[in-house]
Amino acid sequence: MSDNVKLLLVDDDQELCDLMGQYLxxxxxxxxxxxxxxxxxxxxxxxxxxxxxxxxxxxxxQTGLELLxxxxxxxxxxVIMLTGRGDDIDxxxxxxxxxxxxxxxxxxxxxxxxxxxxxxxxxxxxxxVEDHSTILNLHNIELDAGKRRVTVAGNPIELTSAExxxxxxxxxxxxxxxxxDELTEKVLHRKLTAYDRAIDVHVSxxxxxxxxxxxxxxxxxxxxxxxxxxVNE
Amino acid sequence: xxxxWYKRLFLKIFITVWVTSFLVIALTAFVVGHLSExxxxxxxxxxxxxxQAELMIDRYERNGRLPAMxxxxxxxxxxxxxxxxxxxxxxxxxxxxxxxxxRENIRKFREPLTLKVTSDSGxxxxxxxxxxxxxxxxxxxxxxxxxxxVGLLMVVAGIAALLISLMVVRPVNRLRQYTCDLYNGDxxxxxxxxxxxxxxxxxxxxxxxxQMAEYVEQTLQSNTxxxxxxxHELRAPLARLQMAAGLAGQKMSDxxxxxxxxxxxxxxxxxxxxxxxxxxSRLEQMEVSDQPxxxxxxxxxxxxxxxxxxxxxxxxxxxxxxxIKGNPALLERALSNILGNAVKHTPAGTQISxxxxxxxxxxxxxxxxxxxxxxxxxxxxxxKPFVRFTGQQNGYGLGLSIAQRATQLLGGSLTASSPAGAGxxxxxxxxxx
Numbered sequence: 001m002s003d004n005v006k007l008l009l010v011d012d013d014q015e016l017c018d019l020m021g022q023y024l025x026x027x028x029x030x031x032x033x034x035x036x037x038x039x040x041x042x043x044x045x046x047x048x049x050x051x052x053x054x055x056x057x058x059x060x061x062q063t064g065l066e067l068l069x070x071x072x073x074x075x076x077x078x079v080i081m082l083t084g085r086g087d088d089i090d091x092x093x094x095x096x097x098x099x100x101x102x103x104x105x106x107x108x109x110x111x112x113x114x115x116x117x118x119x120x121x122x123x124x125x126x127x128x129v130e131d132h133s134t135i136l137n138l139h140n141i142e143l144d145a146g147k148r149r150v151t152v153a154g155n156p157i158e159l160t161s162a163e164x165x166x167x168x169x170x171x172x173x174x175x176x177x178x179x180x181d182e183l184t185e186k187v188l189h190r191k192l193t194a195y196d197r198a199i200d201v202h203v204s205x206x207x208x209x210x211x212x213x214x215x216x217x218x219x220x221x222x223x224x225x226x227x228x229x230x231v232n233e
Numbered sequence: 234x235x236x237x238w239y240k241r242l243f244l245k246i247f248i249t250v251w252v253t254s255f256l257v258i259a260l261t262a263f264v265v266g267h268l269s270e271x272x273x274x275x276x277x278x279x280x281x282x283x284x285q286a287e288l289m290i291d292r293y294e295r296n297g298r299l300p301a302m303x304x305x306x307x308x309x310x311x312x313x314x315x316x317x318x319x320x321x322x323x324x325x326x327x328x329x330x331x332x333x334x335x336r337e338n339i340r341k342f343r344e345p346l347t348l349k350v351t352s353d354s355g356x357x358x359x360x361x362x363x364x365x366x367x368x369x370x371x372x373x374x375x376x377x378x379x380x381x382x383v384g385l386l387m388v389v390a391g392i393a394a395l396l397i398s399l400m401v402v403r404p405v406n407r408l409r410q411y412t413c414d415l416y417n418g419d420x421x422x423x424x425x426x427x428x429x430x431x432x433x434x435x436x437x438x439x440x441x442x443x444q445m446a447e448y449v450e451q452t453l454q455s456n457t458x459x460x461x462x463x464x465h466e467l468r469a470p471l472a473r474l475q476m477a478a479g480l481a482g483q484k485m486s487d488x489x490x491x492x493x494x495x496x497x498x499x500x501x502x503x504x505x506x507x508x509x510x511x512x513x514s515r516l517e518q519m520e521v522s523d524q525p526x527x528x529x530x531x532x533x534x535x536x537x538x539x540x541x542x543x544x545x546x547x548x549x550x551x552x553x554x555x556x557i558k559g560n561p562a563l564l565e566r567a568l569s570n571i572l573g574n575a576v577k578h579t580p581a582g583t584q585i586s587x588x589x590x591x592x593x594x595x596x597x598x599x600x601x602x603x604x605x606x607x608x609x610x611x612x613x614x615x616x617k618p619f620v621r622f623t624g625q626q627n628g629y630g631l632g633l634s635i636a637q638r639a640t641q642l643l644g645g646s647l648t649a650s651s652p653a654g655a656g657x658x659x660x661x662x663x664x665x666x
Contacts, residue, residue, distance in 0.1 A: 013469055019476035026483050058465075084468075106472035106504060108497050109479030195538055225537050 005120060006030045006049070010040045010067060011056040011082065023109050029116070037062035037070075047075045052120055056082040056105065057090050065093060072098040073158060078119045082107075095201040100162050101188060102198070118189035122161055136171045138230070139219055141210070143171055152213035159209065162187055162202045170206075170220060170230040179227035203228055243402040251394035258386050263377055267370075278364050279346055286324055286360040290352045293333050321363040328356050404428055404435045408442060417644055419521050420450040457514040464507045464514075471507075475500050509631040512566065513618070516638050519563060525556040525666035528589055528596070531564050536587070539572050545581035548572075553589045555596045556666040559643040567639040567647065570632040571600050571659050579604030579656065591665070598661040606651035615649060 007029050011017050014035055021031040032050070034040035036059060043049070053075075055064035064081060072079075081094040082105040091102045100119050103112060136143040140153045148164055150157050159167065165187040169178055184192040184199045192199070207220050221229045238244065321342055323335035327349075339345060342363040350358045377383065407428060414422035423429075423446055428439040475497060482493035529552035536550045557564070568587075575585045583603035590597050607615060607622075614620050618634040633647075636659075640647040645663035652658065 013472070016469065016473050016476060019473055019480060023476055023479050023483065026480075084465075106468055106475050106500065108501075109476055192541070195542075224533060225540070 004030055005051045006032070007052050007054060007116070008032050008034065008040070008043060008050045009054045010034045010037070010059075010064065011054075012036060012059040013056075020109070020112075024113070024116075027113050036060075037064075037067045040067055041070065044071050044075050047077065050077050052116060053077050053079045054082060054116075055079060055099075057094065058084055065090070065097065068094065068097050068099055078161060080115055080119055092197060092201055095198060096205060098160050100160065115190070121189050122165055122187065136168070138171055138174060139217070140214065141167075141171070143168055152210065155213065157209050157213050159206065160202075163206045163209070166199070166202045166206050167210075170228060174230045175232040177223050177227045177229045181227075183227065241402075242405065243398050246398040246401055247394045249394075250397050251390050254393055255387055255390035258390060259378075259383060262382070262386070263374070266377075267373070275346070275364055278362075279348065282322065282346065282360060282362045283348055283350065286322070286348065286350050286358070287352070289324060289334055290350060290358055294352055294354055294356070323361045325359045325361075326356060327359055333358070401435075404431070404439075408435070408439055411442065411446075415446050415449065417521075417642065420446070420453060420517075422446060453517060457517055460510060460514045464511050467503070467507055471500055471503060509635070513631055513635050513638065516563070516566065516635060516642060519560050519642065521642075522560045523558050525558050526561045528553055528555050528557065528564075528598070531561050532568065532587065532589075532598075535565060535568055535572065538569075539576065543572075543576040546576055546579070547582075547584045549584055549586035549588075551588075553591075555589055555591050557596050557643065557645070557663040558666040559663075563639040563643050567636040567643075567661065568598070568600070570636040570639075571661075574632050575600065575602040575604070575657070578602075583656075594665050596663045596665050598663075599658060600661075601658045602656040604656040606653075606656050607649070608651075612649050612651055616647070 005028070007024060009017055009020060009024075009031055011020075011033075012035050014033075017033045017035065021033065024031045032043065034043055038061070040055075044053075053071075055067055057064040068079060068081070078100040079098070081091070081099045081102040083090045083094065083102050084105065094102050101115055103115050134145060136145070142151045143164075144150070145168060148161070150159055150164065150167060166183065169183055169186050180199055181192045183203075184190065184196065187202065188198060203220060203222075207218075210219055211217075219230055221231055223229055321335065323339050324333050325331070326333055339361045342361060344364045346362045346364045348360045348362075350360055352358065408424060411422050411424050423443045424439040429436060429443060431439065478493050478496040478500070482490060485493065532550060533552055536548050539546070539548055572585065572587075579585070579602045585600065585602050588599045588601070590599070611622055615622075616633050616637045617630075619630045621630040637647045640661055640663075643663055645661055648660050648662075650658050650660070
């Protein structure tokens with residue numbers, strides 16, 4: 001990981017931004033701020049300016065969810081949403097709109113750093129080592145782990161990095177059940193916690209995108225109480 | 234709460250109106266009938282007295298002597314209706330003033346009838362007869378009540394009573410429905426125009442209900458908003474506090490990190506309290522729905538979560554497809570708090586069982602743990618907010634209040650029991666969808 005990871009923090013609470021900035025800087029990140037959606041949008045004109053974006057959902061005027069909607073899918077930079085605690089709906093909507101993870105605010109700053117690192121780890125294109133370099137082929141789906149590209153019957157489909165990892169894990173384990181624990185650890189690089197619906201949302205997004213590309217086939221099965229499984233050909 | 238059938242307003246009004254109107258009409262009919270019958274009897278009687286007197290006078294003039302009373306009587310032996318035969322009669326020749334028939338004192342005659350008779354010879358006589366007939370009311374009443382008209386009267390009175398009861402009870406029942414809606418969380422419940430535009434007391438009551446509902450809605454909403462605003466405003470400083478603690482932690486030695494840990498723990502506790510308060514106030518704002526949903530759609534996921542997060546407790550649950558109505562999020566909230574409570578207060582390794590059963594009109598969900606249970610005194614106040622029992626350091630005593638409120642918002646009830654020797658049993662009971 002590069003030493004100079006650039007973060008953009010969008011939060012209306014300036015004092016909190018100040019403190020958070022100091023904390024993240026001493027953890028080795030380079031932090032920029034925006035205090036409203038209007039301020040954030042010009043900073044996000046070009047994809048790739050930042051390594052990670054952190055959006056607070058509850059902001060006066062336009063919310064973080066609206067910001068996310070405006071920058072996705074143009075900006076592919078990973079996004080962590082800061083949600084109000086207990087706002088399950090906000091979390092799920094955030095993930096469905098293409099956020100990579102969420103964190104309830106207020107939070108322990110160490111937890112925030114852990115999440116940032118986990119998201120960064122999985123978004124860095126995996127180097128062509130061991131089985132990650134393989135091209136997986138199944139049900140007309142071609143998944144190129146090296147280029148992080150997925151095509152269905154030759155047509156490329158857009159997946160977020162989390163969705164890509166979900167599909168990759170399920171394709172590698174085709175025909176056998178992958179538990180939610182395992183999937184969360186491998187895809188989100190963190191432990192599954194109680195009431196954690198993040199992985200379910202990612203799986204359901206992959207399902208929707210596959211179904212849109214090739215209707216009339218249900219490839220990913222839910223196994224109650226166990227996990228998910230990609231069916232054999 | 235169901236009203237017992239015999240206590241229903243409808244029945245009370247119906248019976249009262251029916252019985253009184255029937256009695257009033259029947260009595261009036263009977264008295265009027267009796268009077269007119271008496272009038273008719275008098276007419277018949279006077280015609281007979283007249284005929285008889287003429288006969289007597291005729292004999293008197295021809296024979297020149299007074300006819301004996303027994304002759305009067307005998308001449309009537311053939312009369313079929315003896316009771317119409319007046320016993321007491323006096324005939325006086327007006328020309329001479331001589332009593333030619335009957336010796337009785339006419340002053341003692343009851344309801345005397347006085348007639349003037351002119352005989353063929355041209356002499357005038359005065360006839361006085363007693364027209365009082367022996368009363369026979371008992372038999373008459375009996376006959377009257379067995380007659381067809383009484384049957385008709387009962388039917389007519391019944392229809393009138395039915396109409397009056399419906400006129401009163403139907404709008405009251407509709408008003409009750411609105412009251413129920415309000416209680417069940419539909420704070421926007423207001424009576425419809427046909428009720429509130431009425432000019433009578435029910436209209437007045439409806440308008441007063443609407444005012445009350447308005448007041449309740451505004452009060453609850455402003456309370457909820459205040460609570461939410463306060464809680465939300467508390468979170469911003471809390472977030473800064475945690476961040477500042479983190480910064481302090483970065484600059485402190487490893488041995489001092491425990492203080493930072495402690496600050497974080499306390500922040501986390503305040504956070505949880507704010508969470509619970511917000512949850513309670515959000516319940517009231519949850520979308521009201523009357524769509525049915527299947528129990529296992531909610532419980533399966535919840536049980537999965539608990540099997541994961543509380544793996545030290547085996548959870549028994551057999552999925553069922555019973556349906557209840559409402560917002561599934563409310564059931565999830567109720568059950569998750571109850572299960573969370575059971576997990577927290579029972580020893581590791583003990584089983585928690587969830588059993589759903591279907592009765593004629595209810596869906597019951599029973600959650601039983603194998604802990605120590607609670608005393609009757611504790612059971613009585615366990616659903617009150619902020620009630621905690623000794624030995625409970627964690628939590629704020631809001632969990633079960635939230636569960637109960639969520640159950641009520643689903644139109645159900647939550648009750649607790651603690652059978653001797655067993656743990657705590659919580660029973661959620663919902664109307665079947």
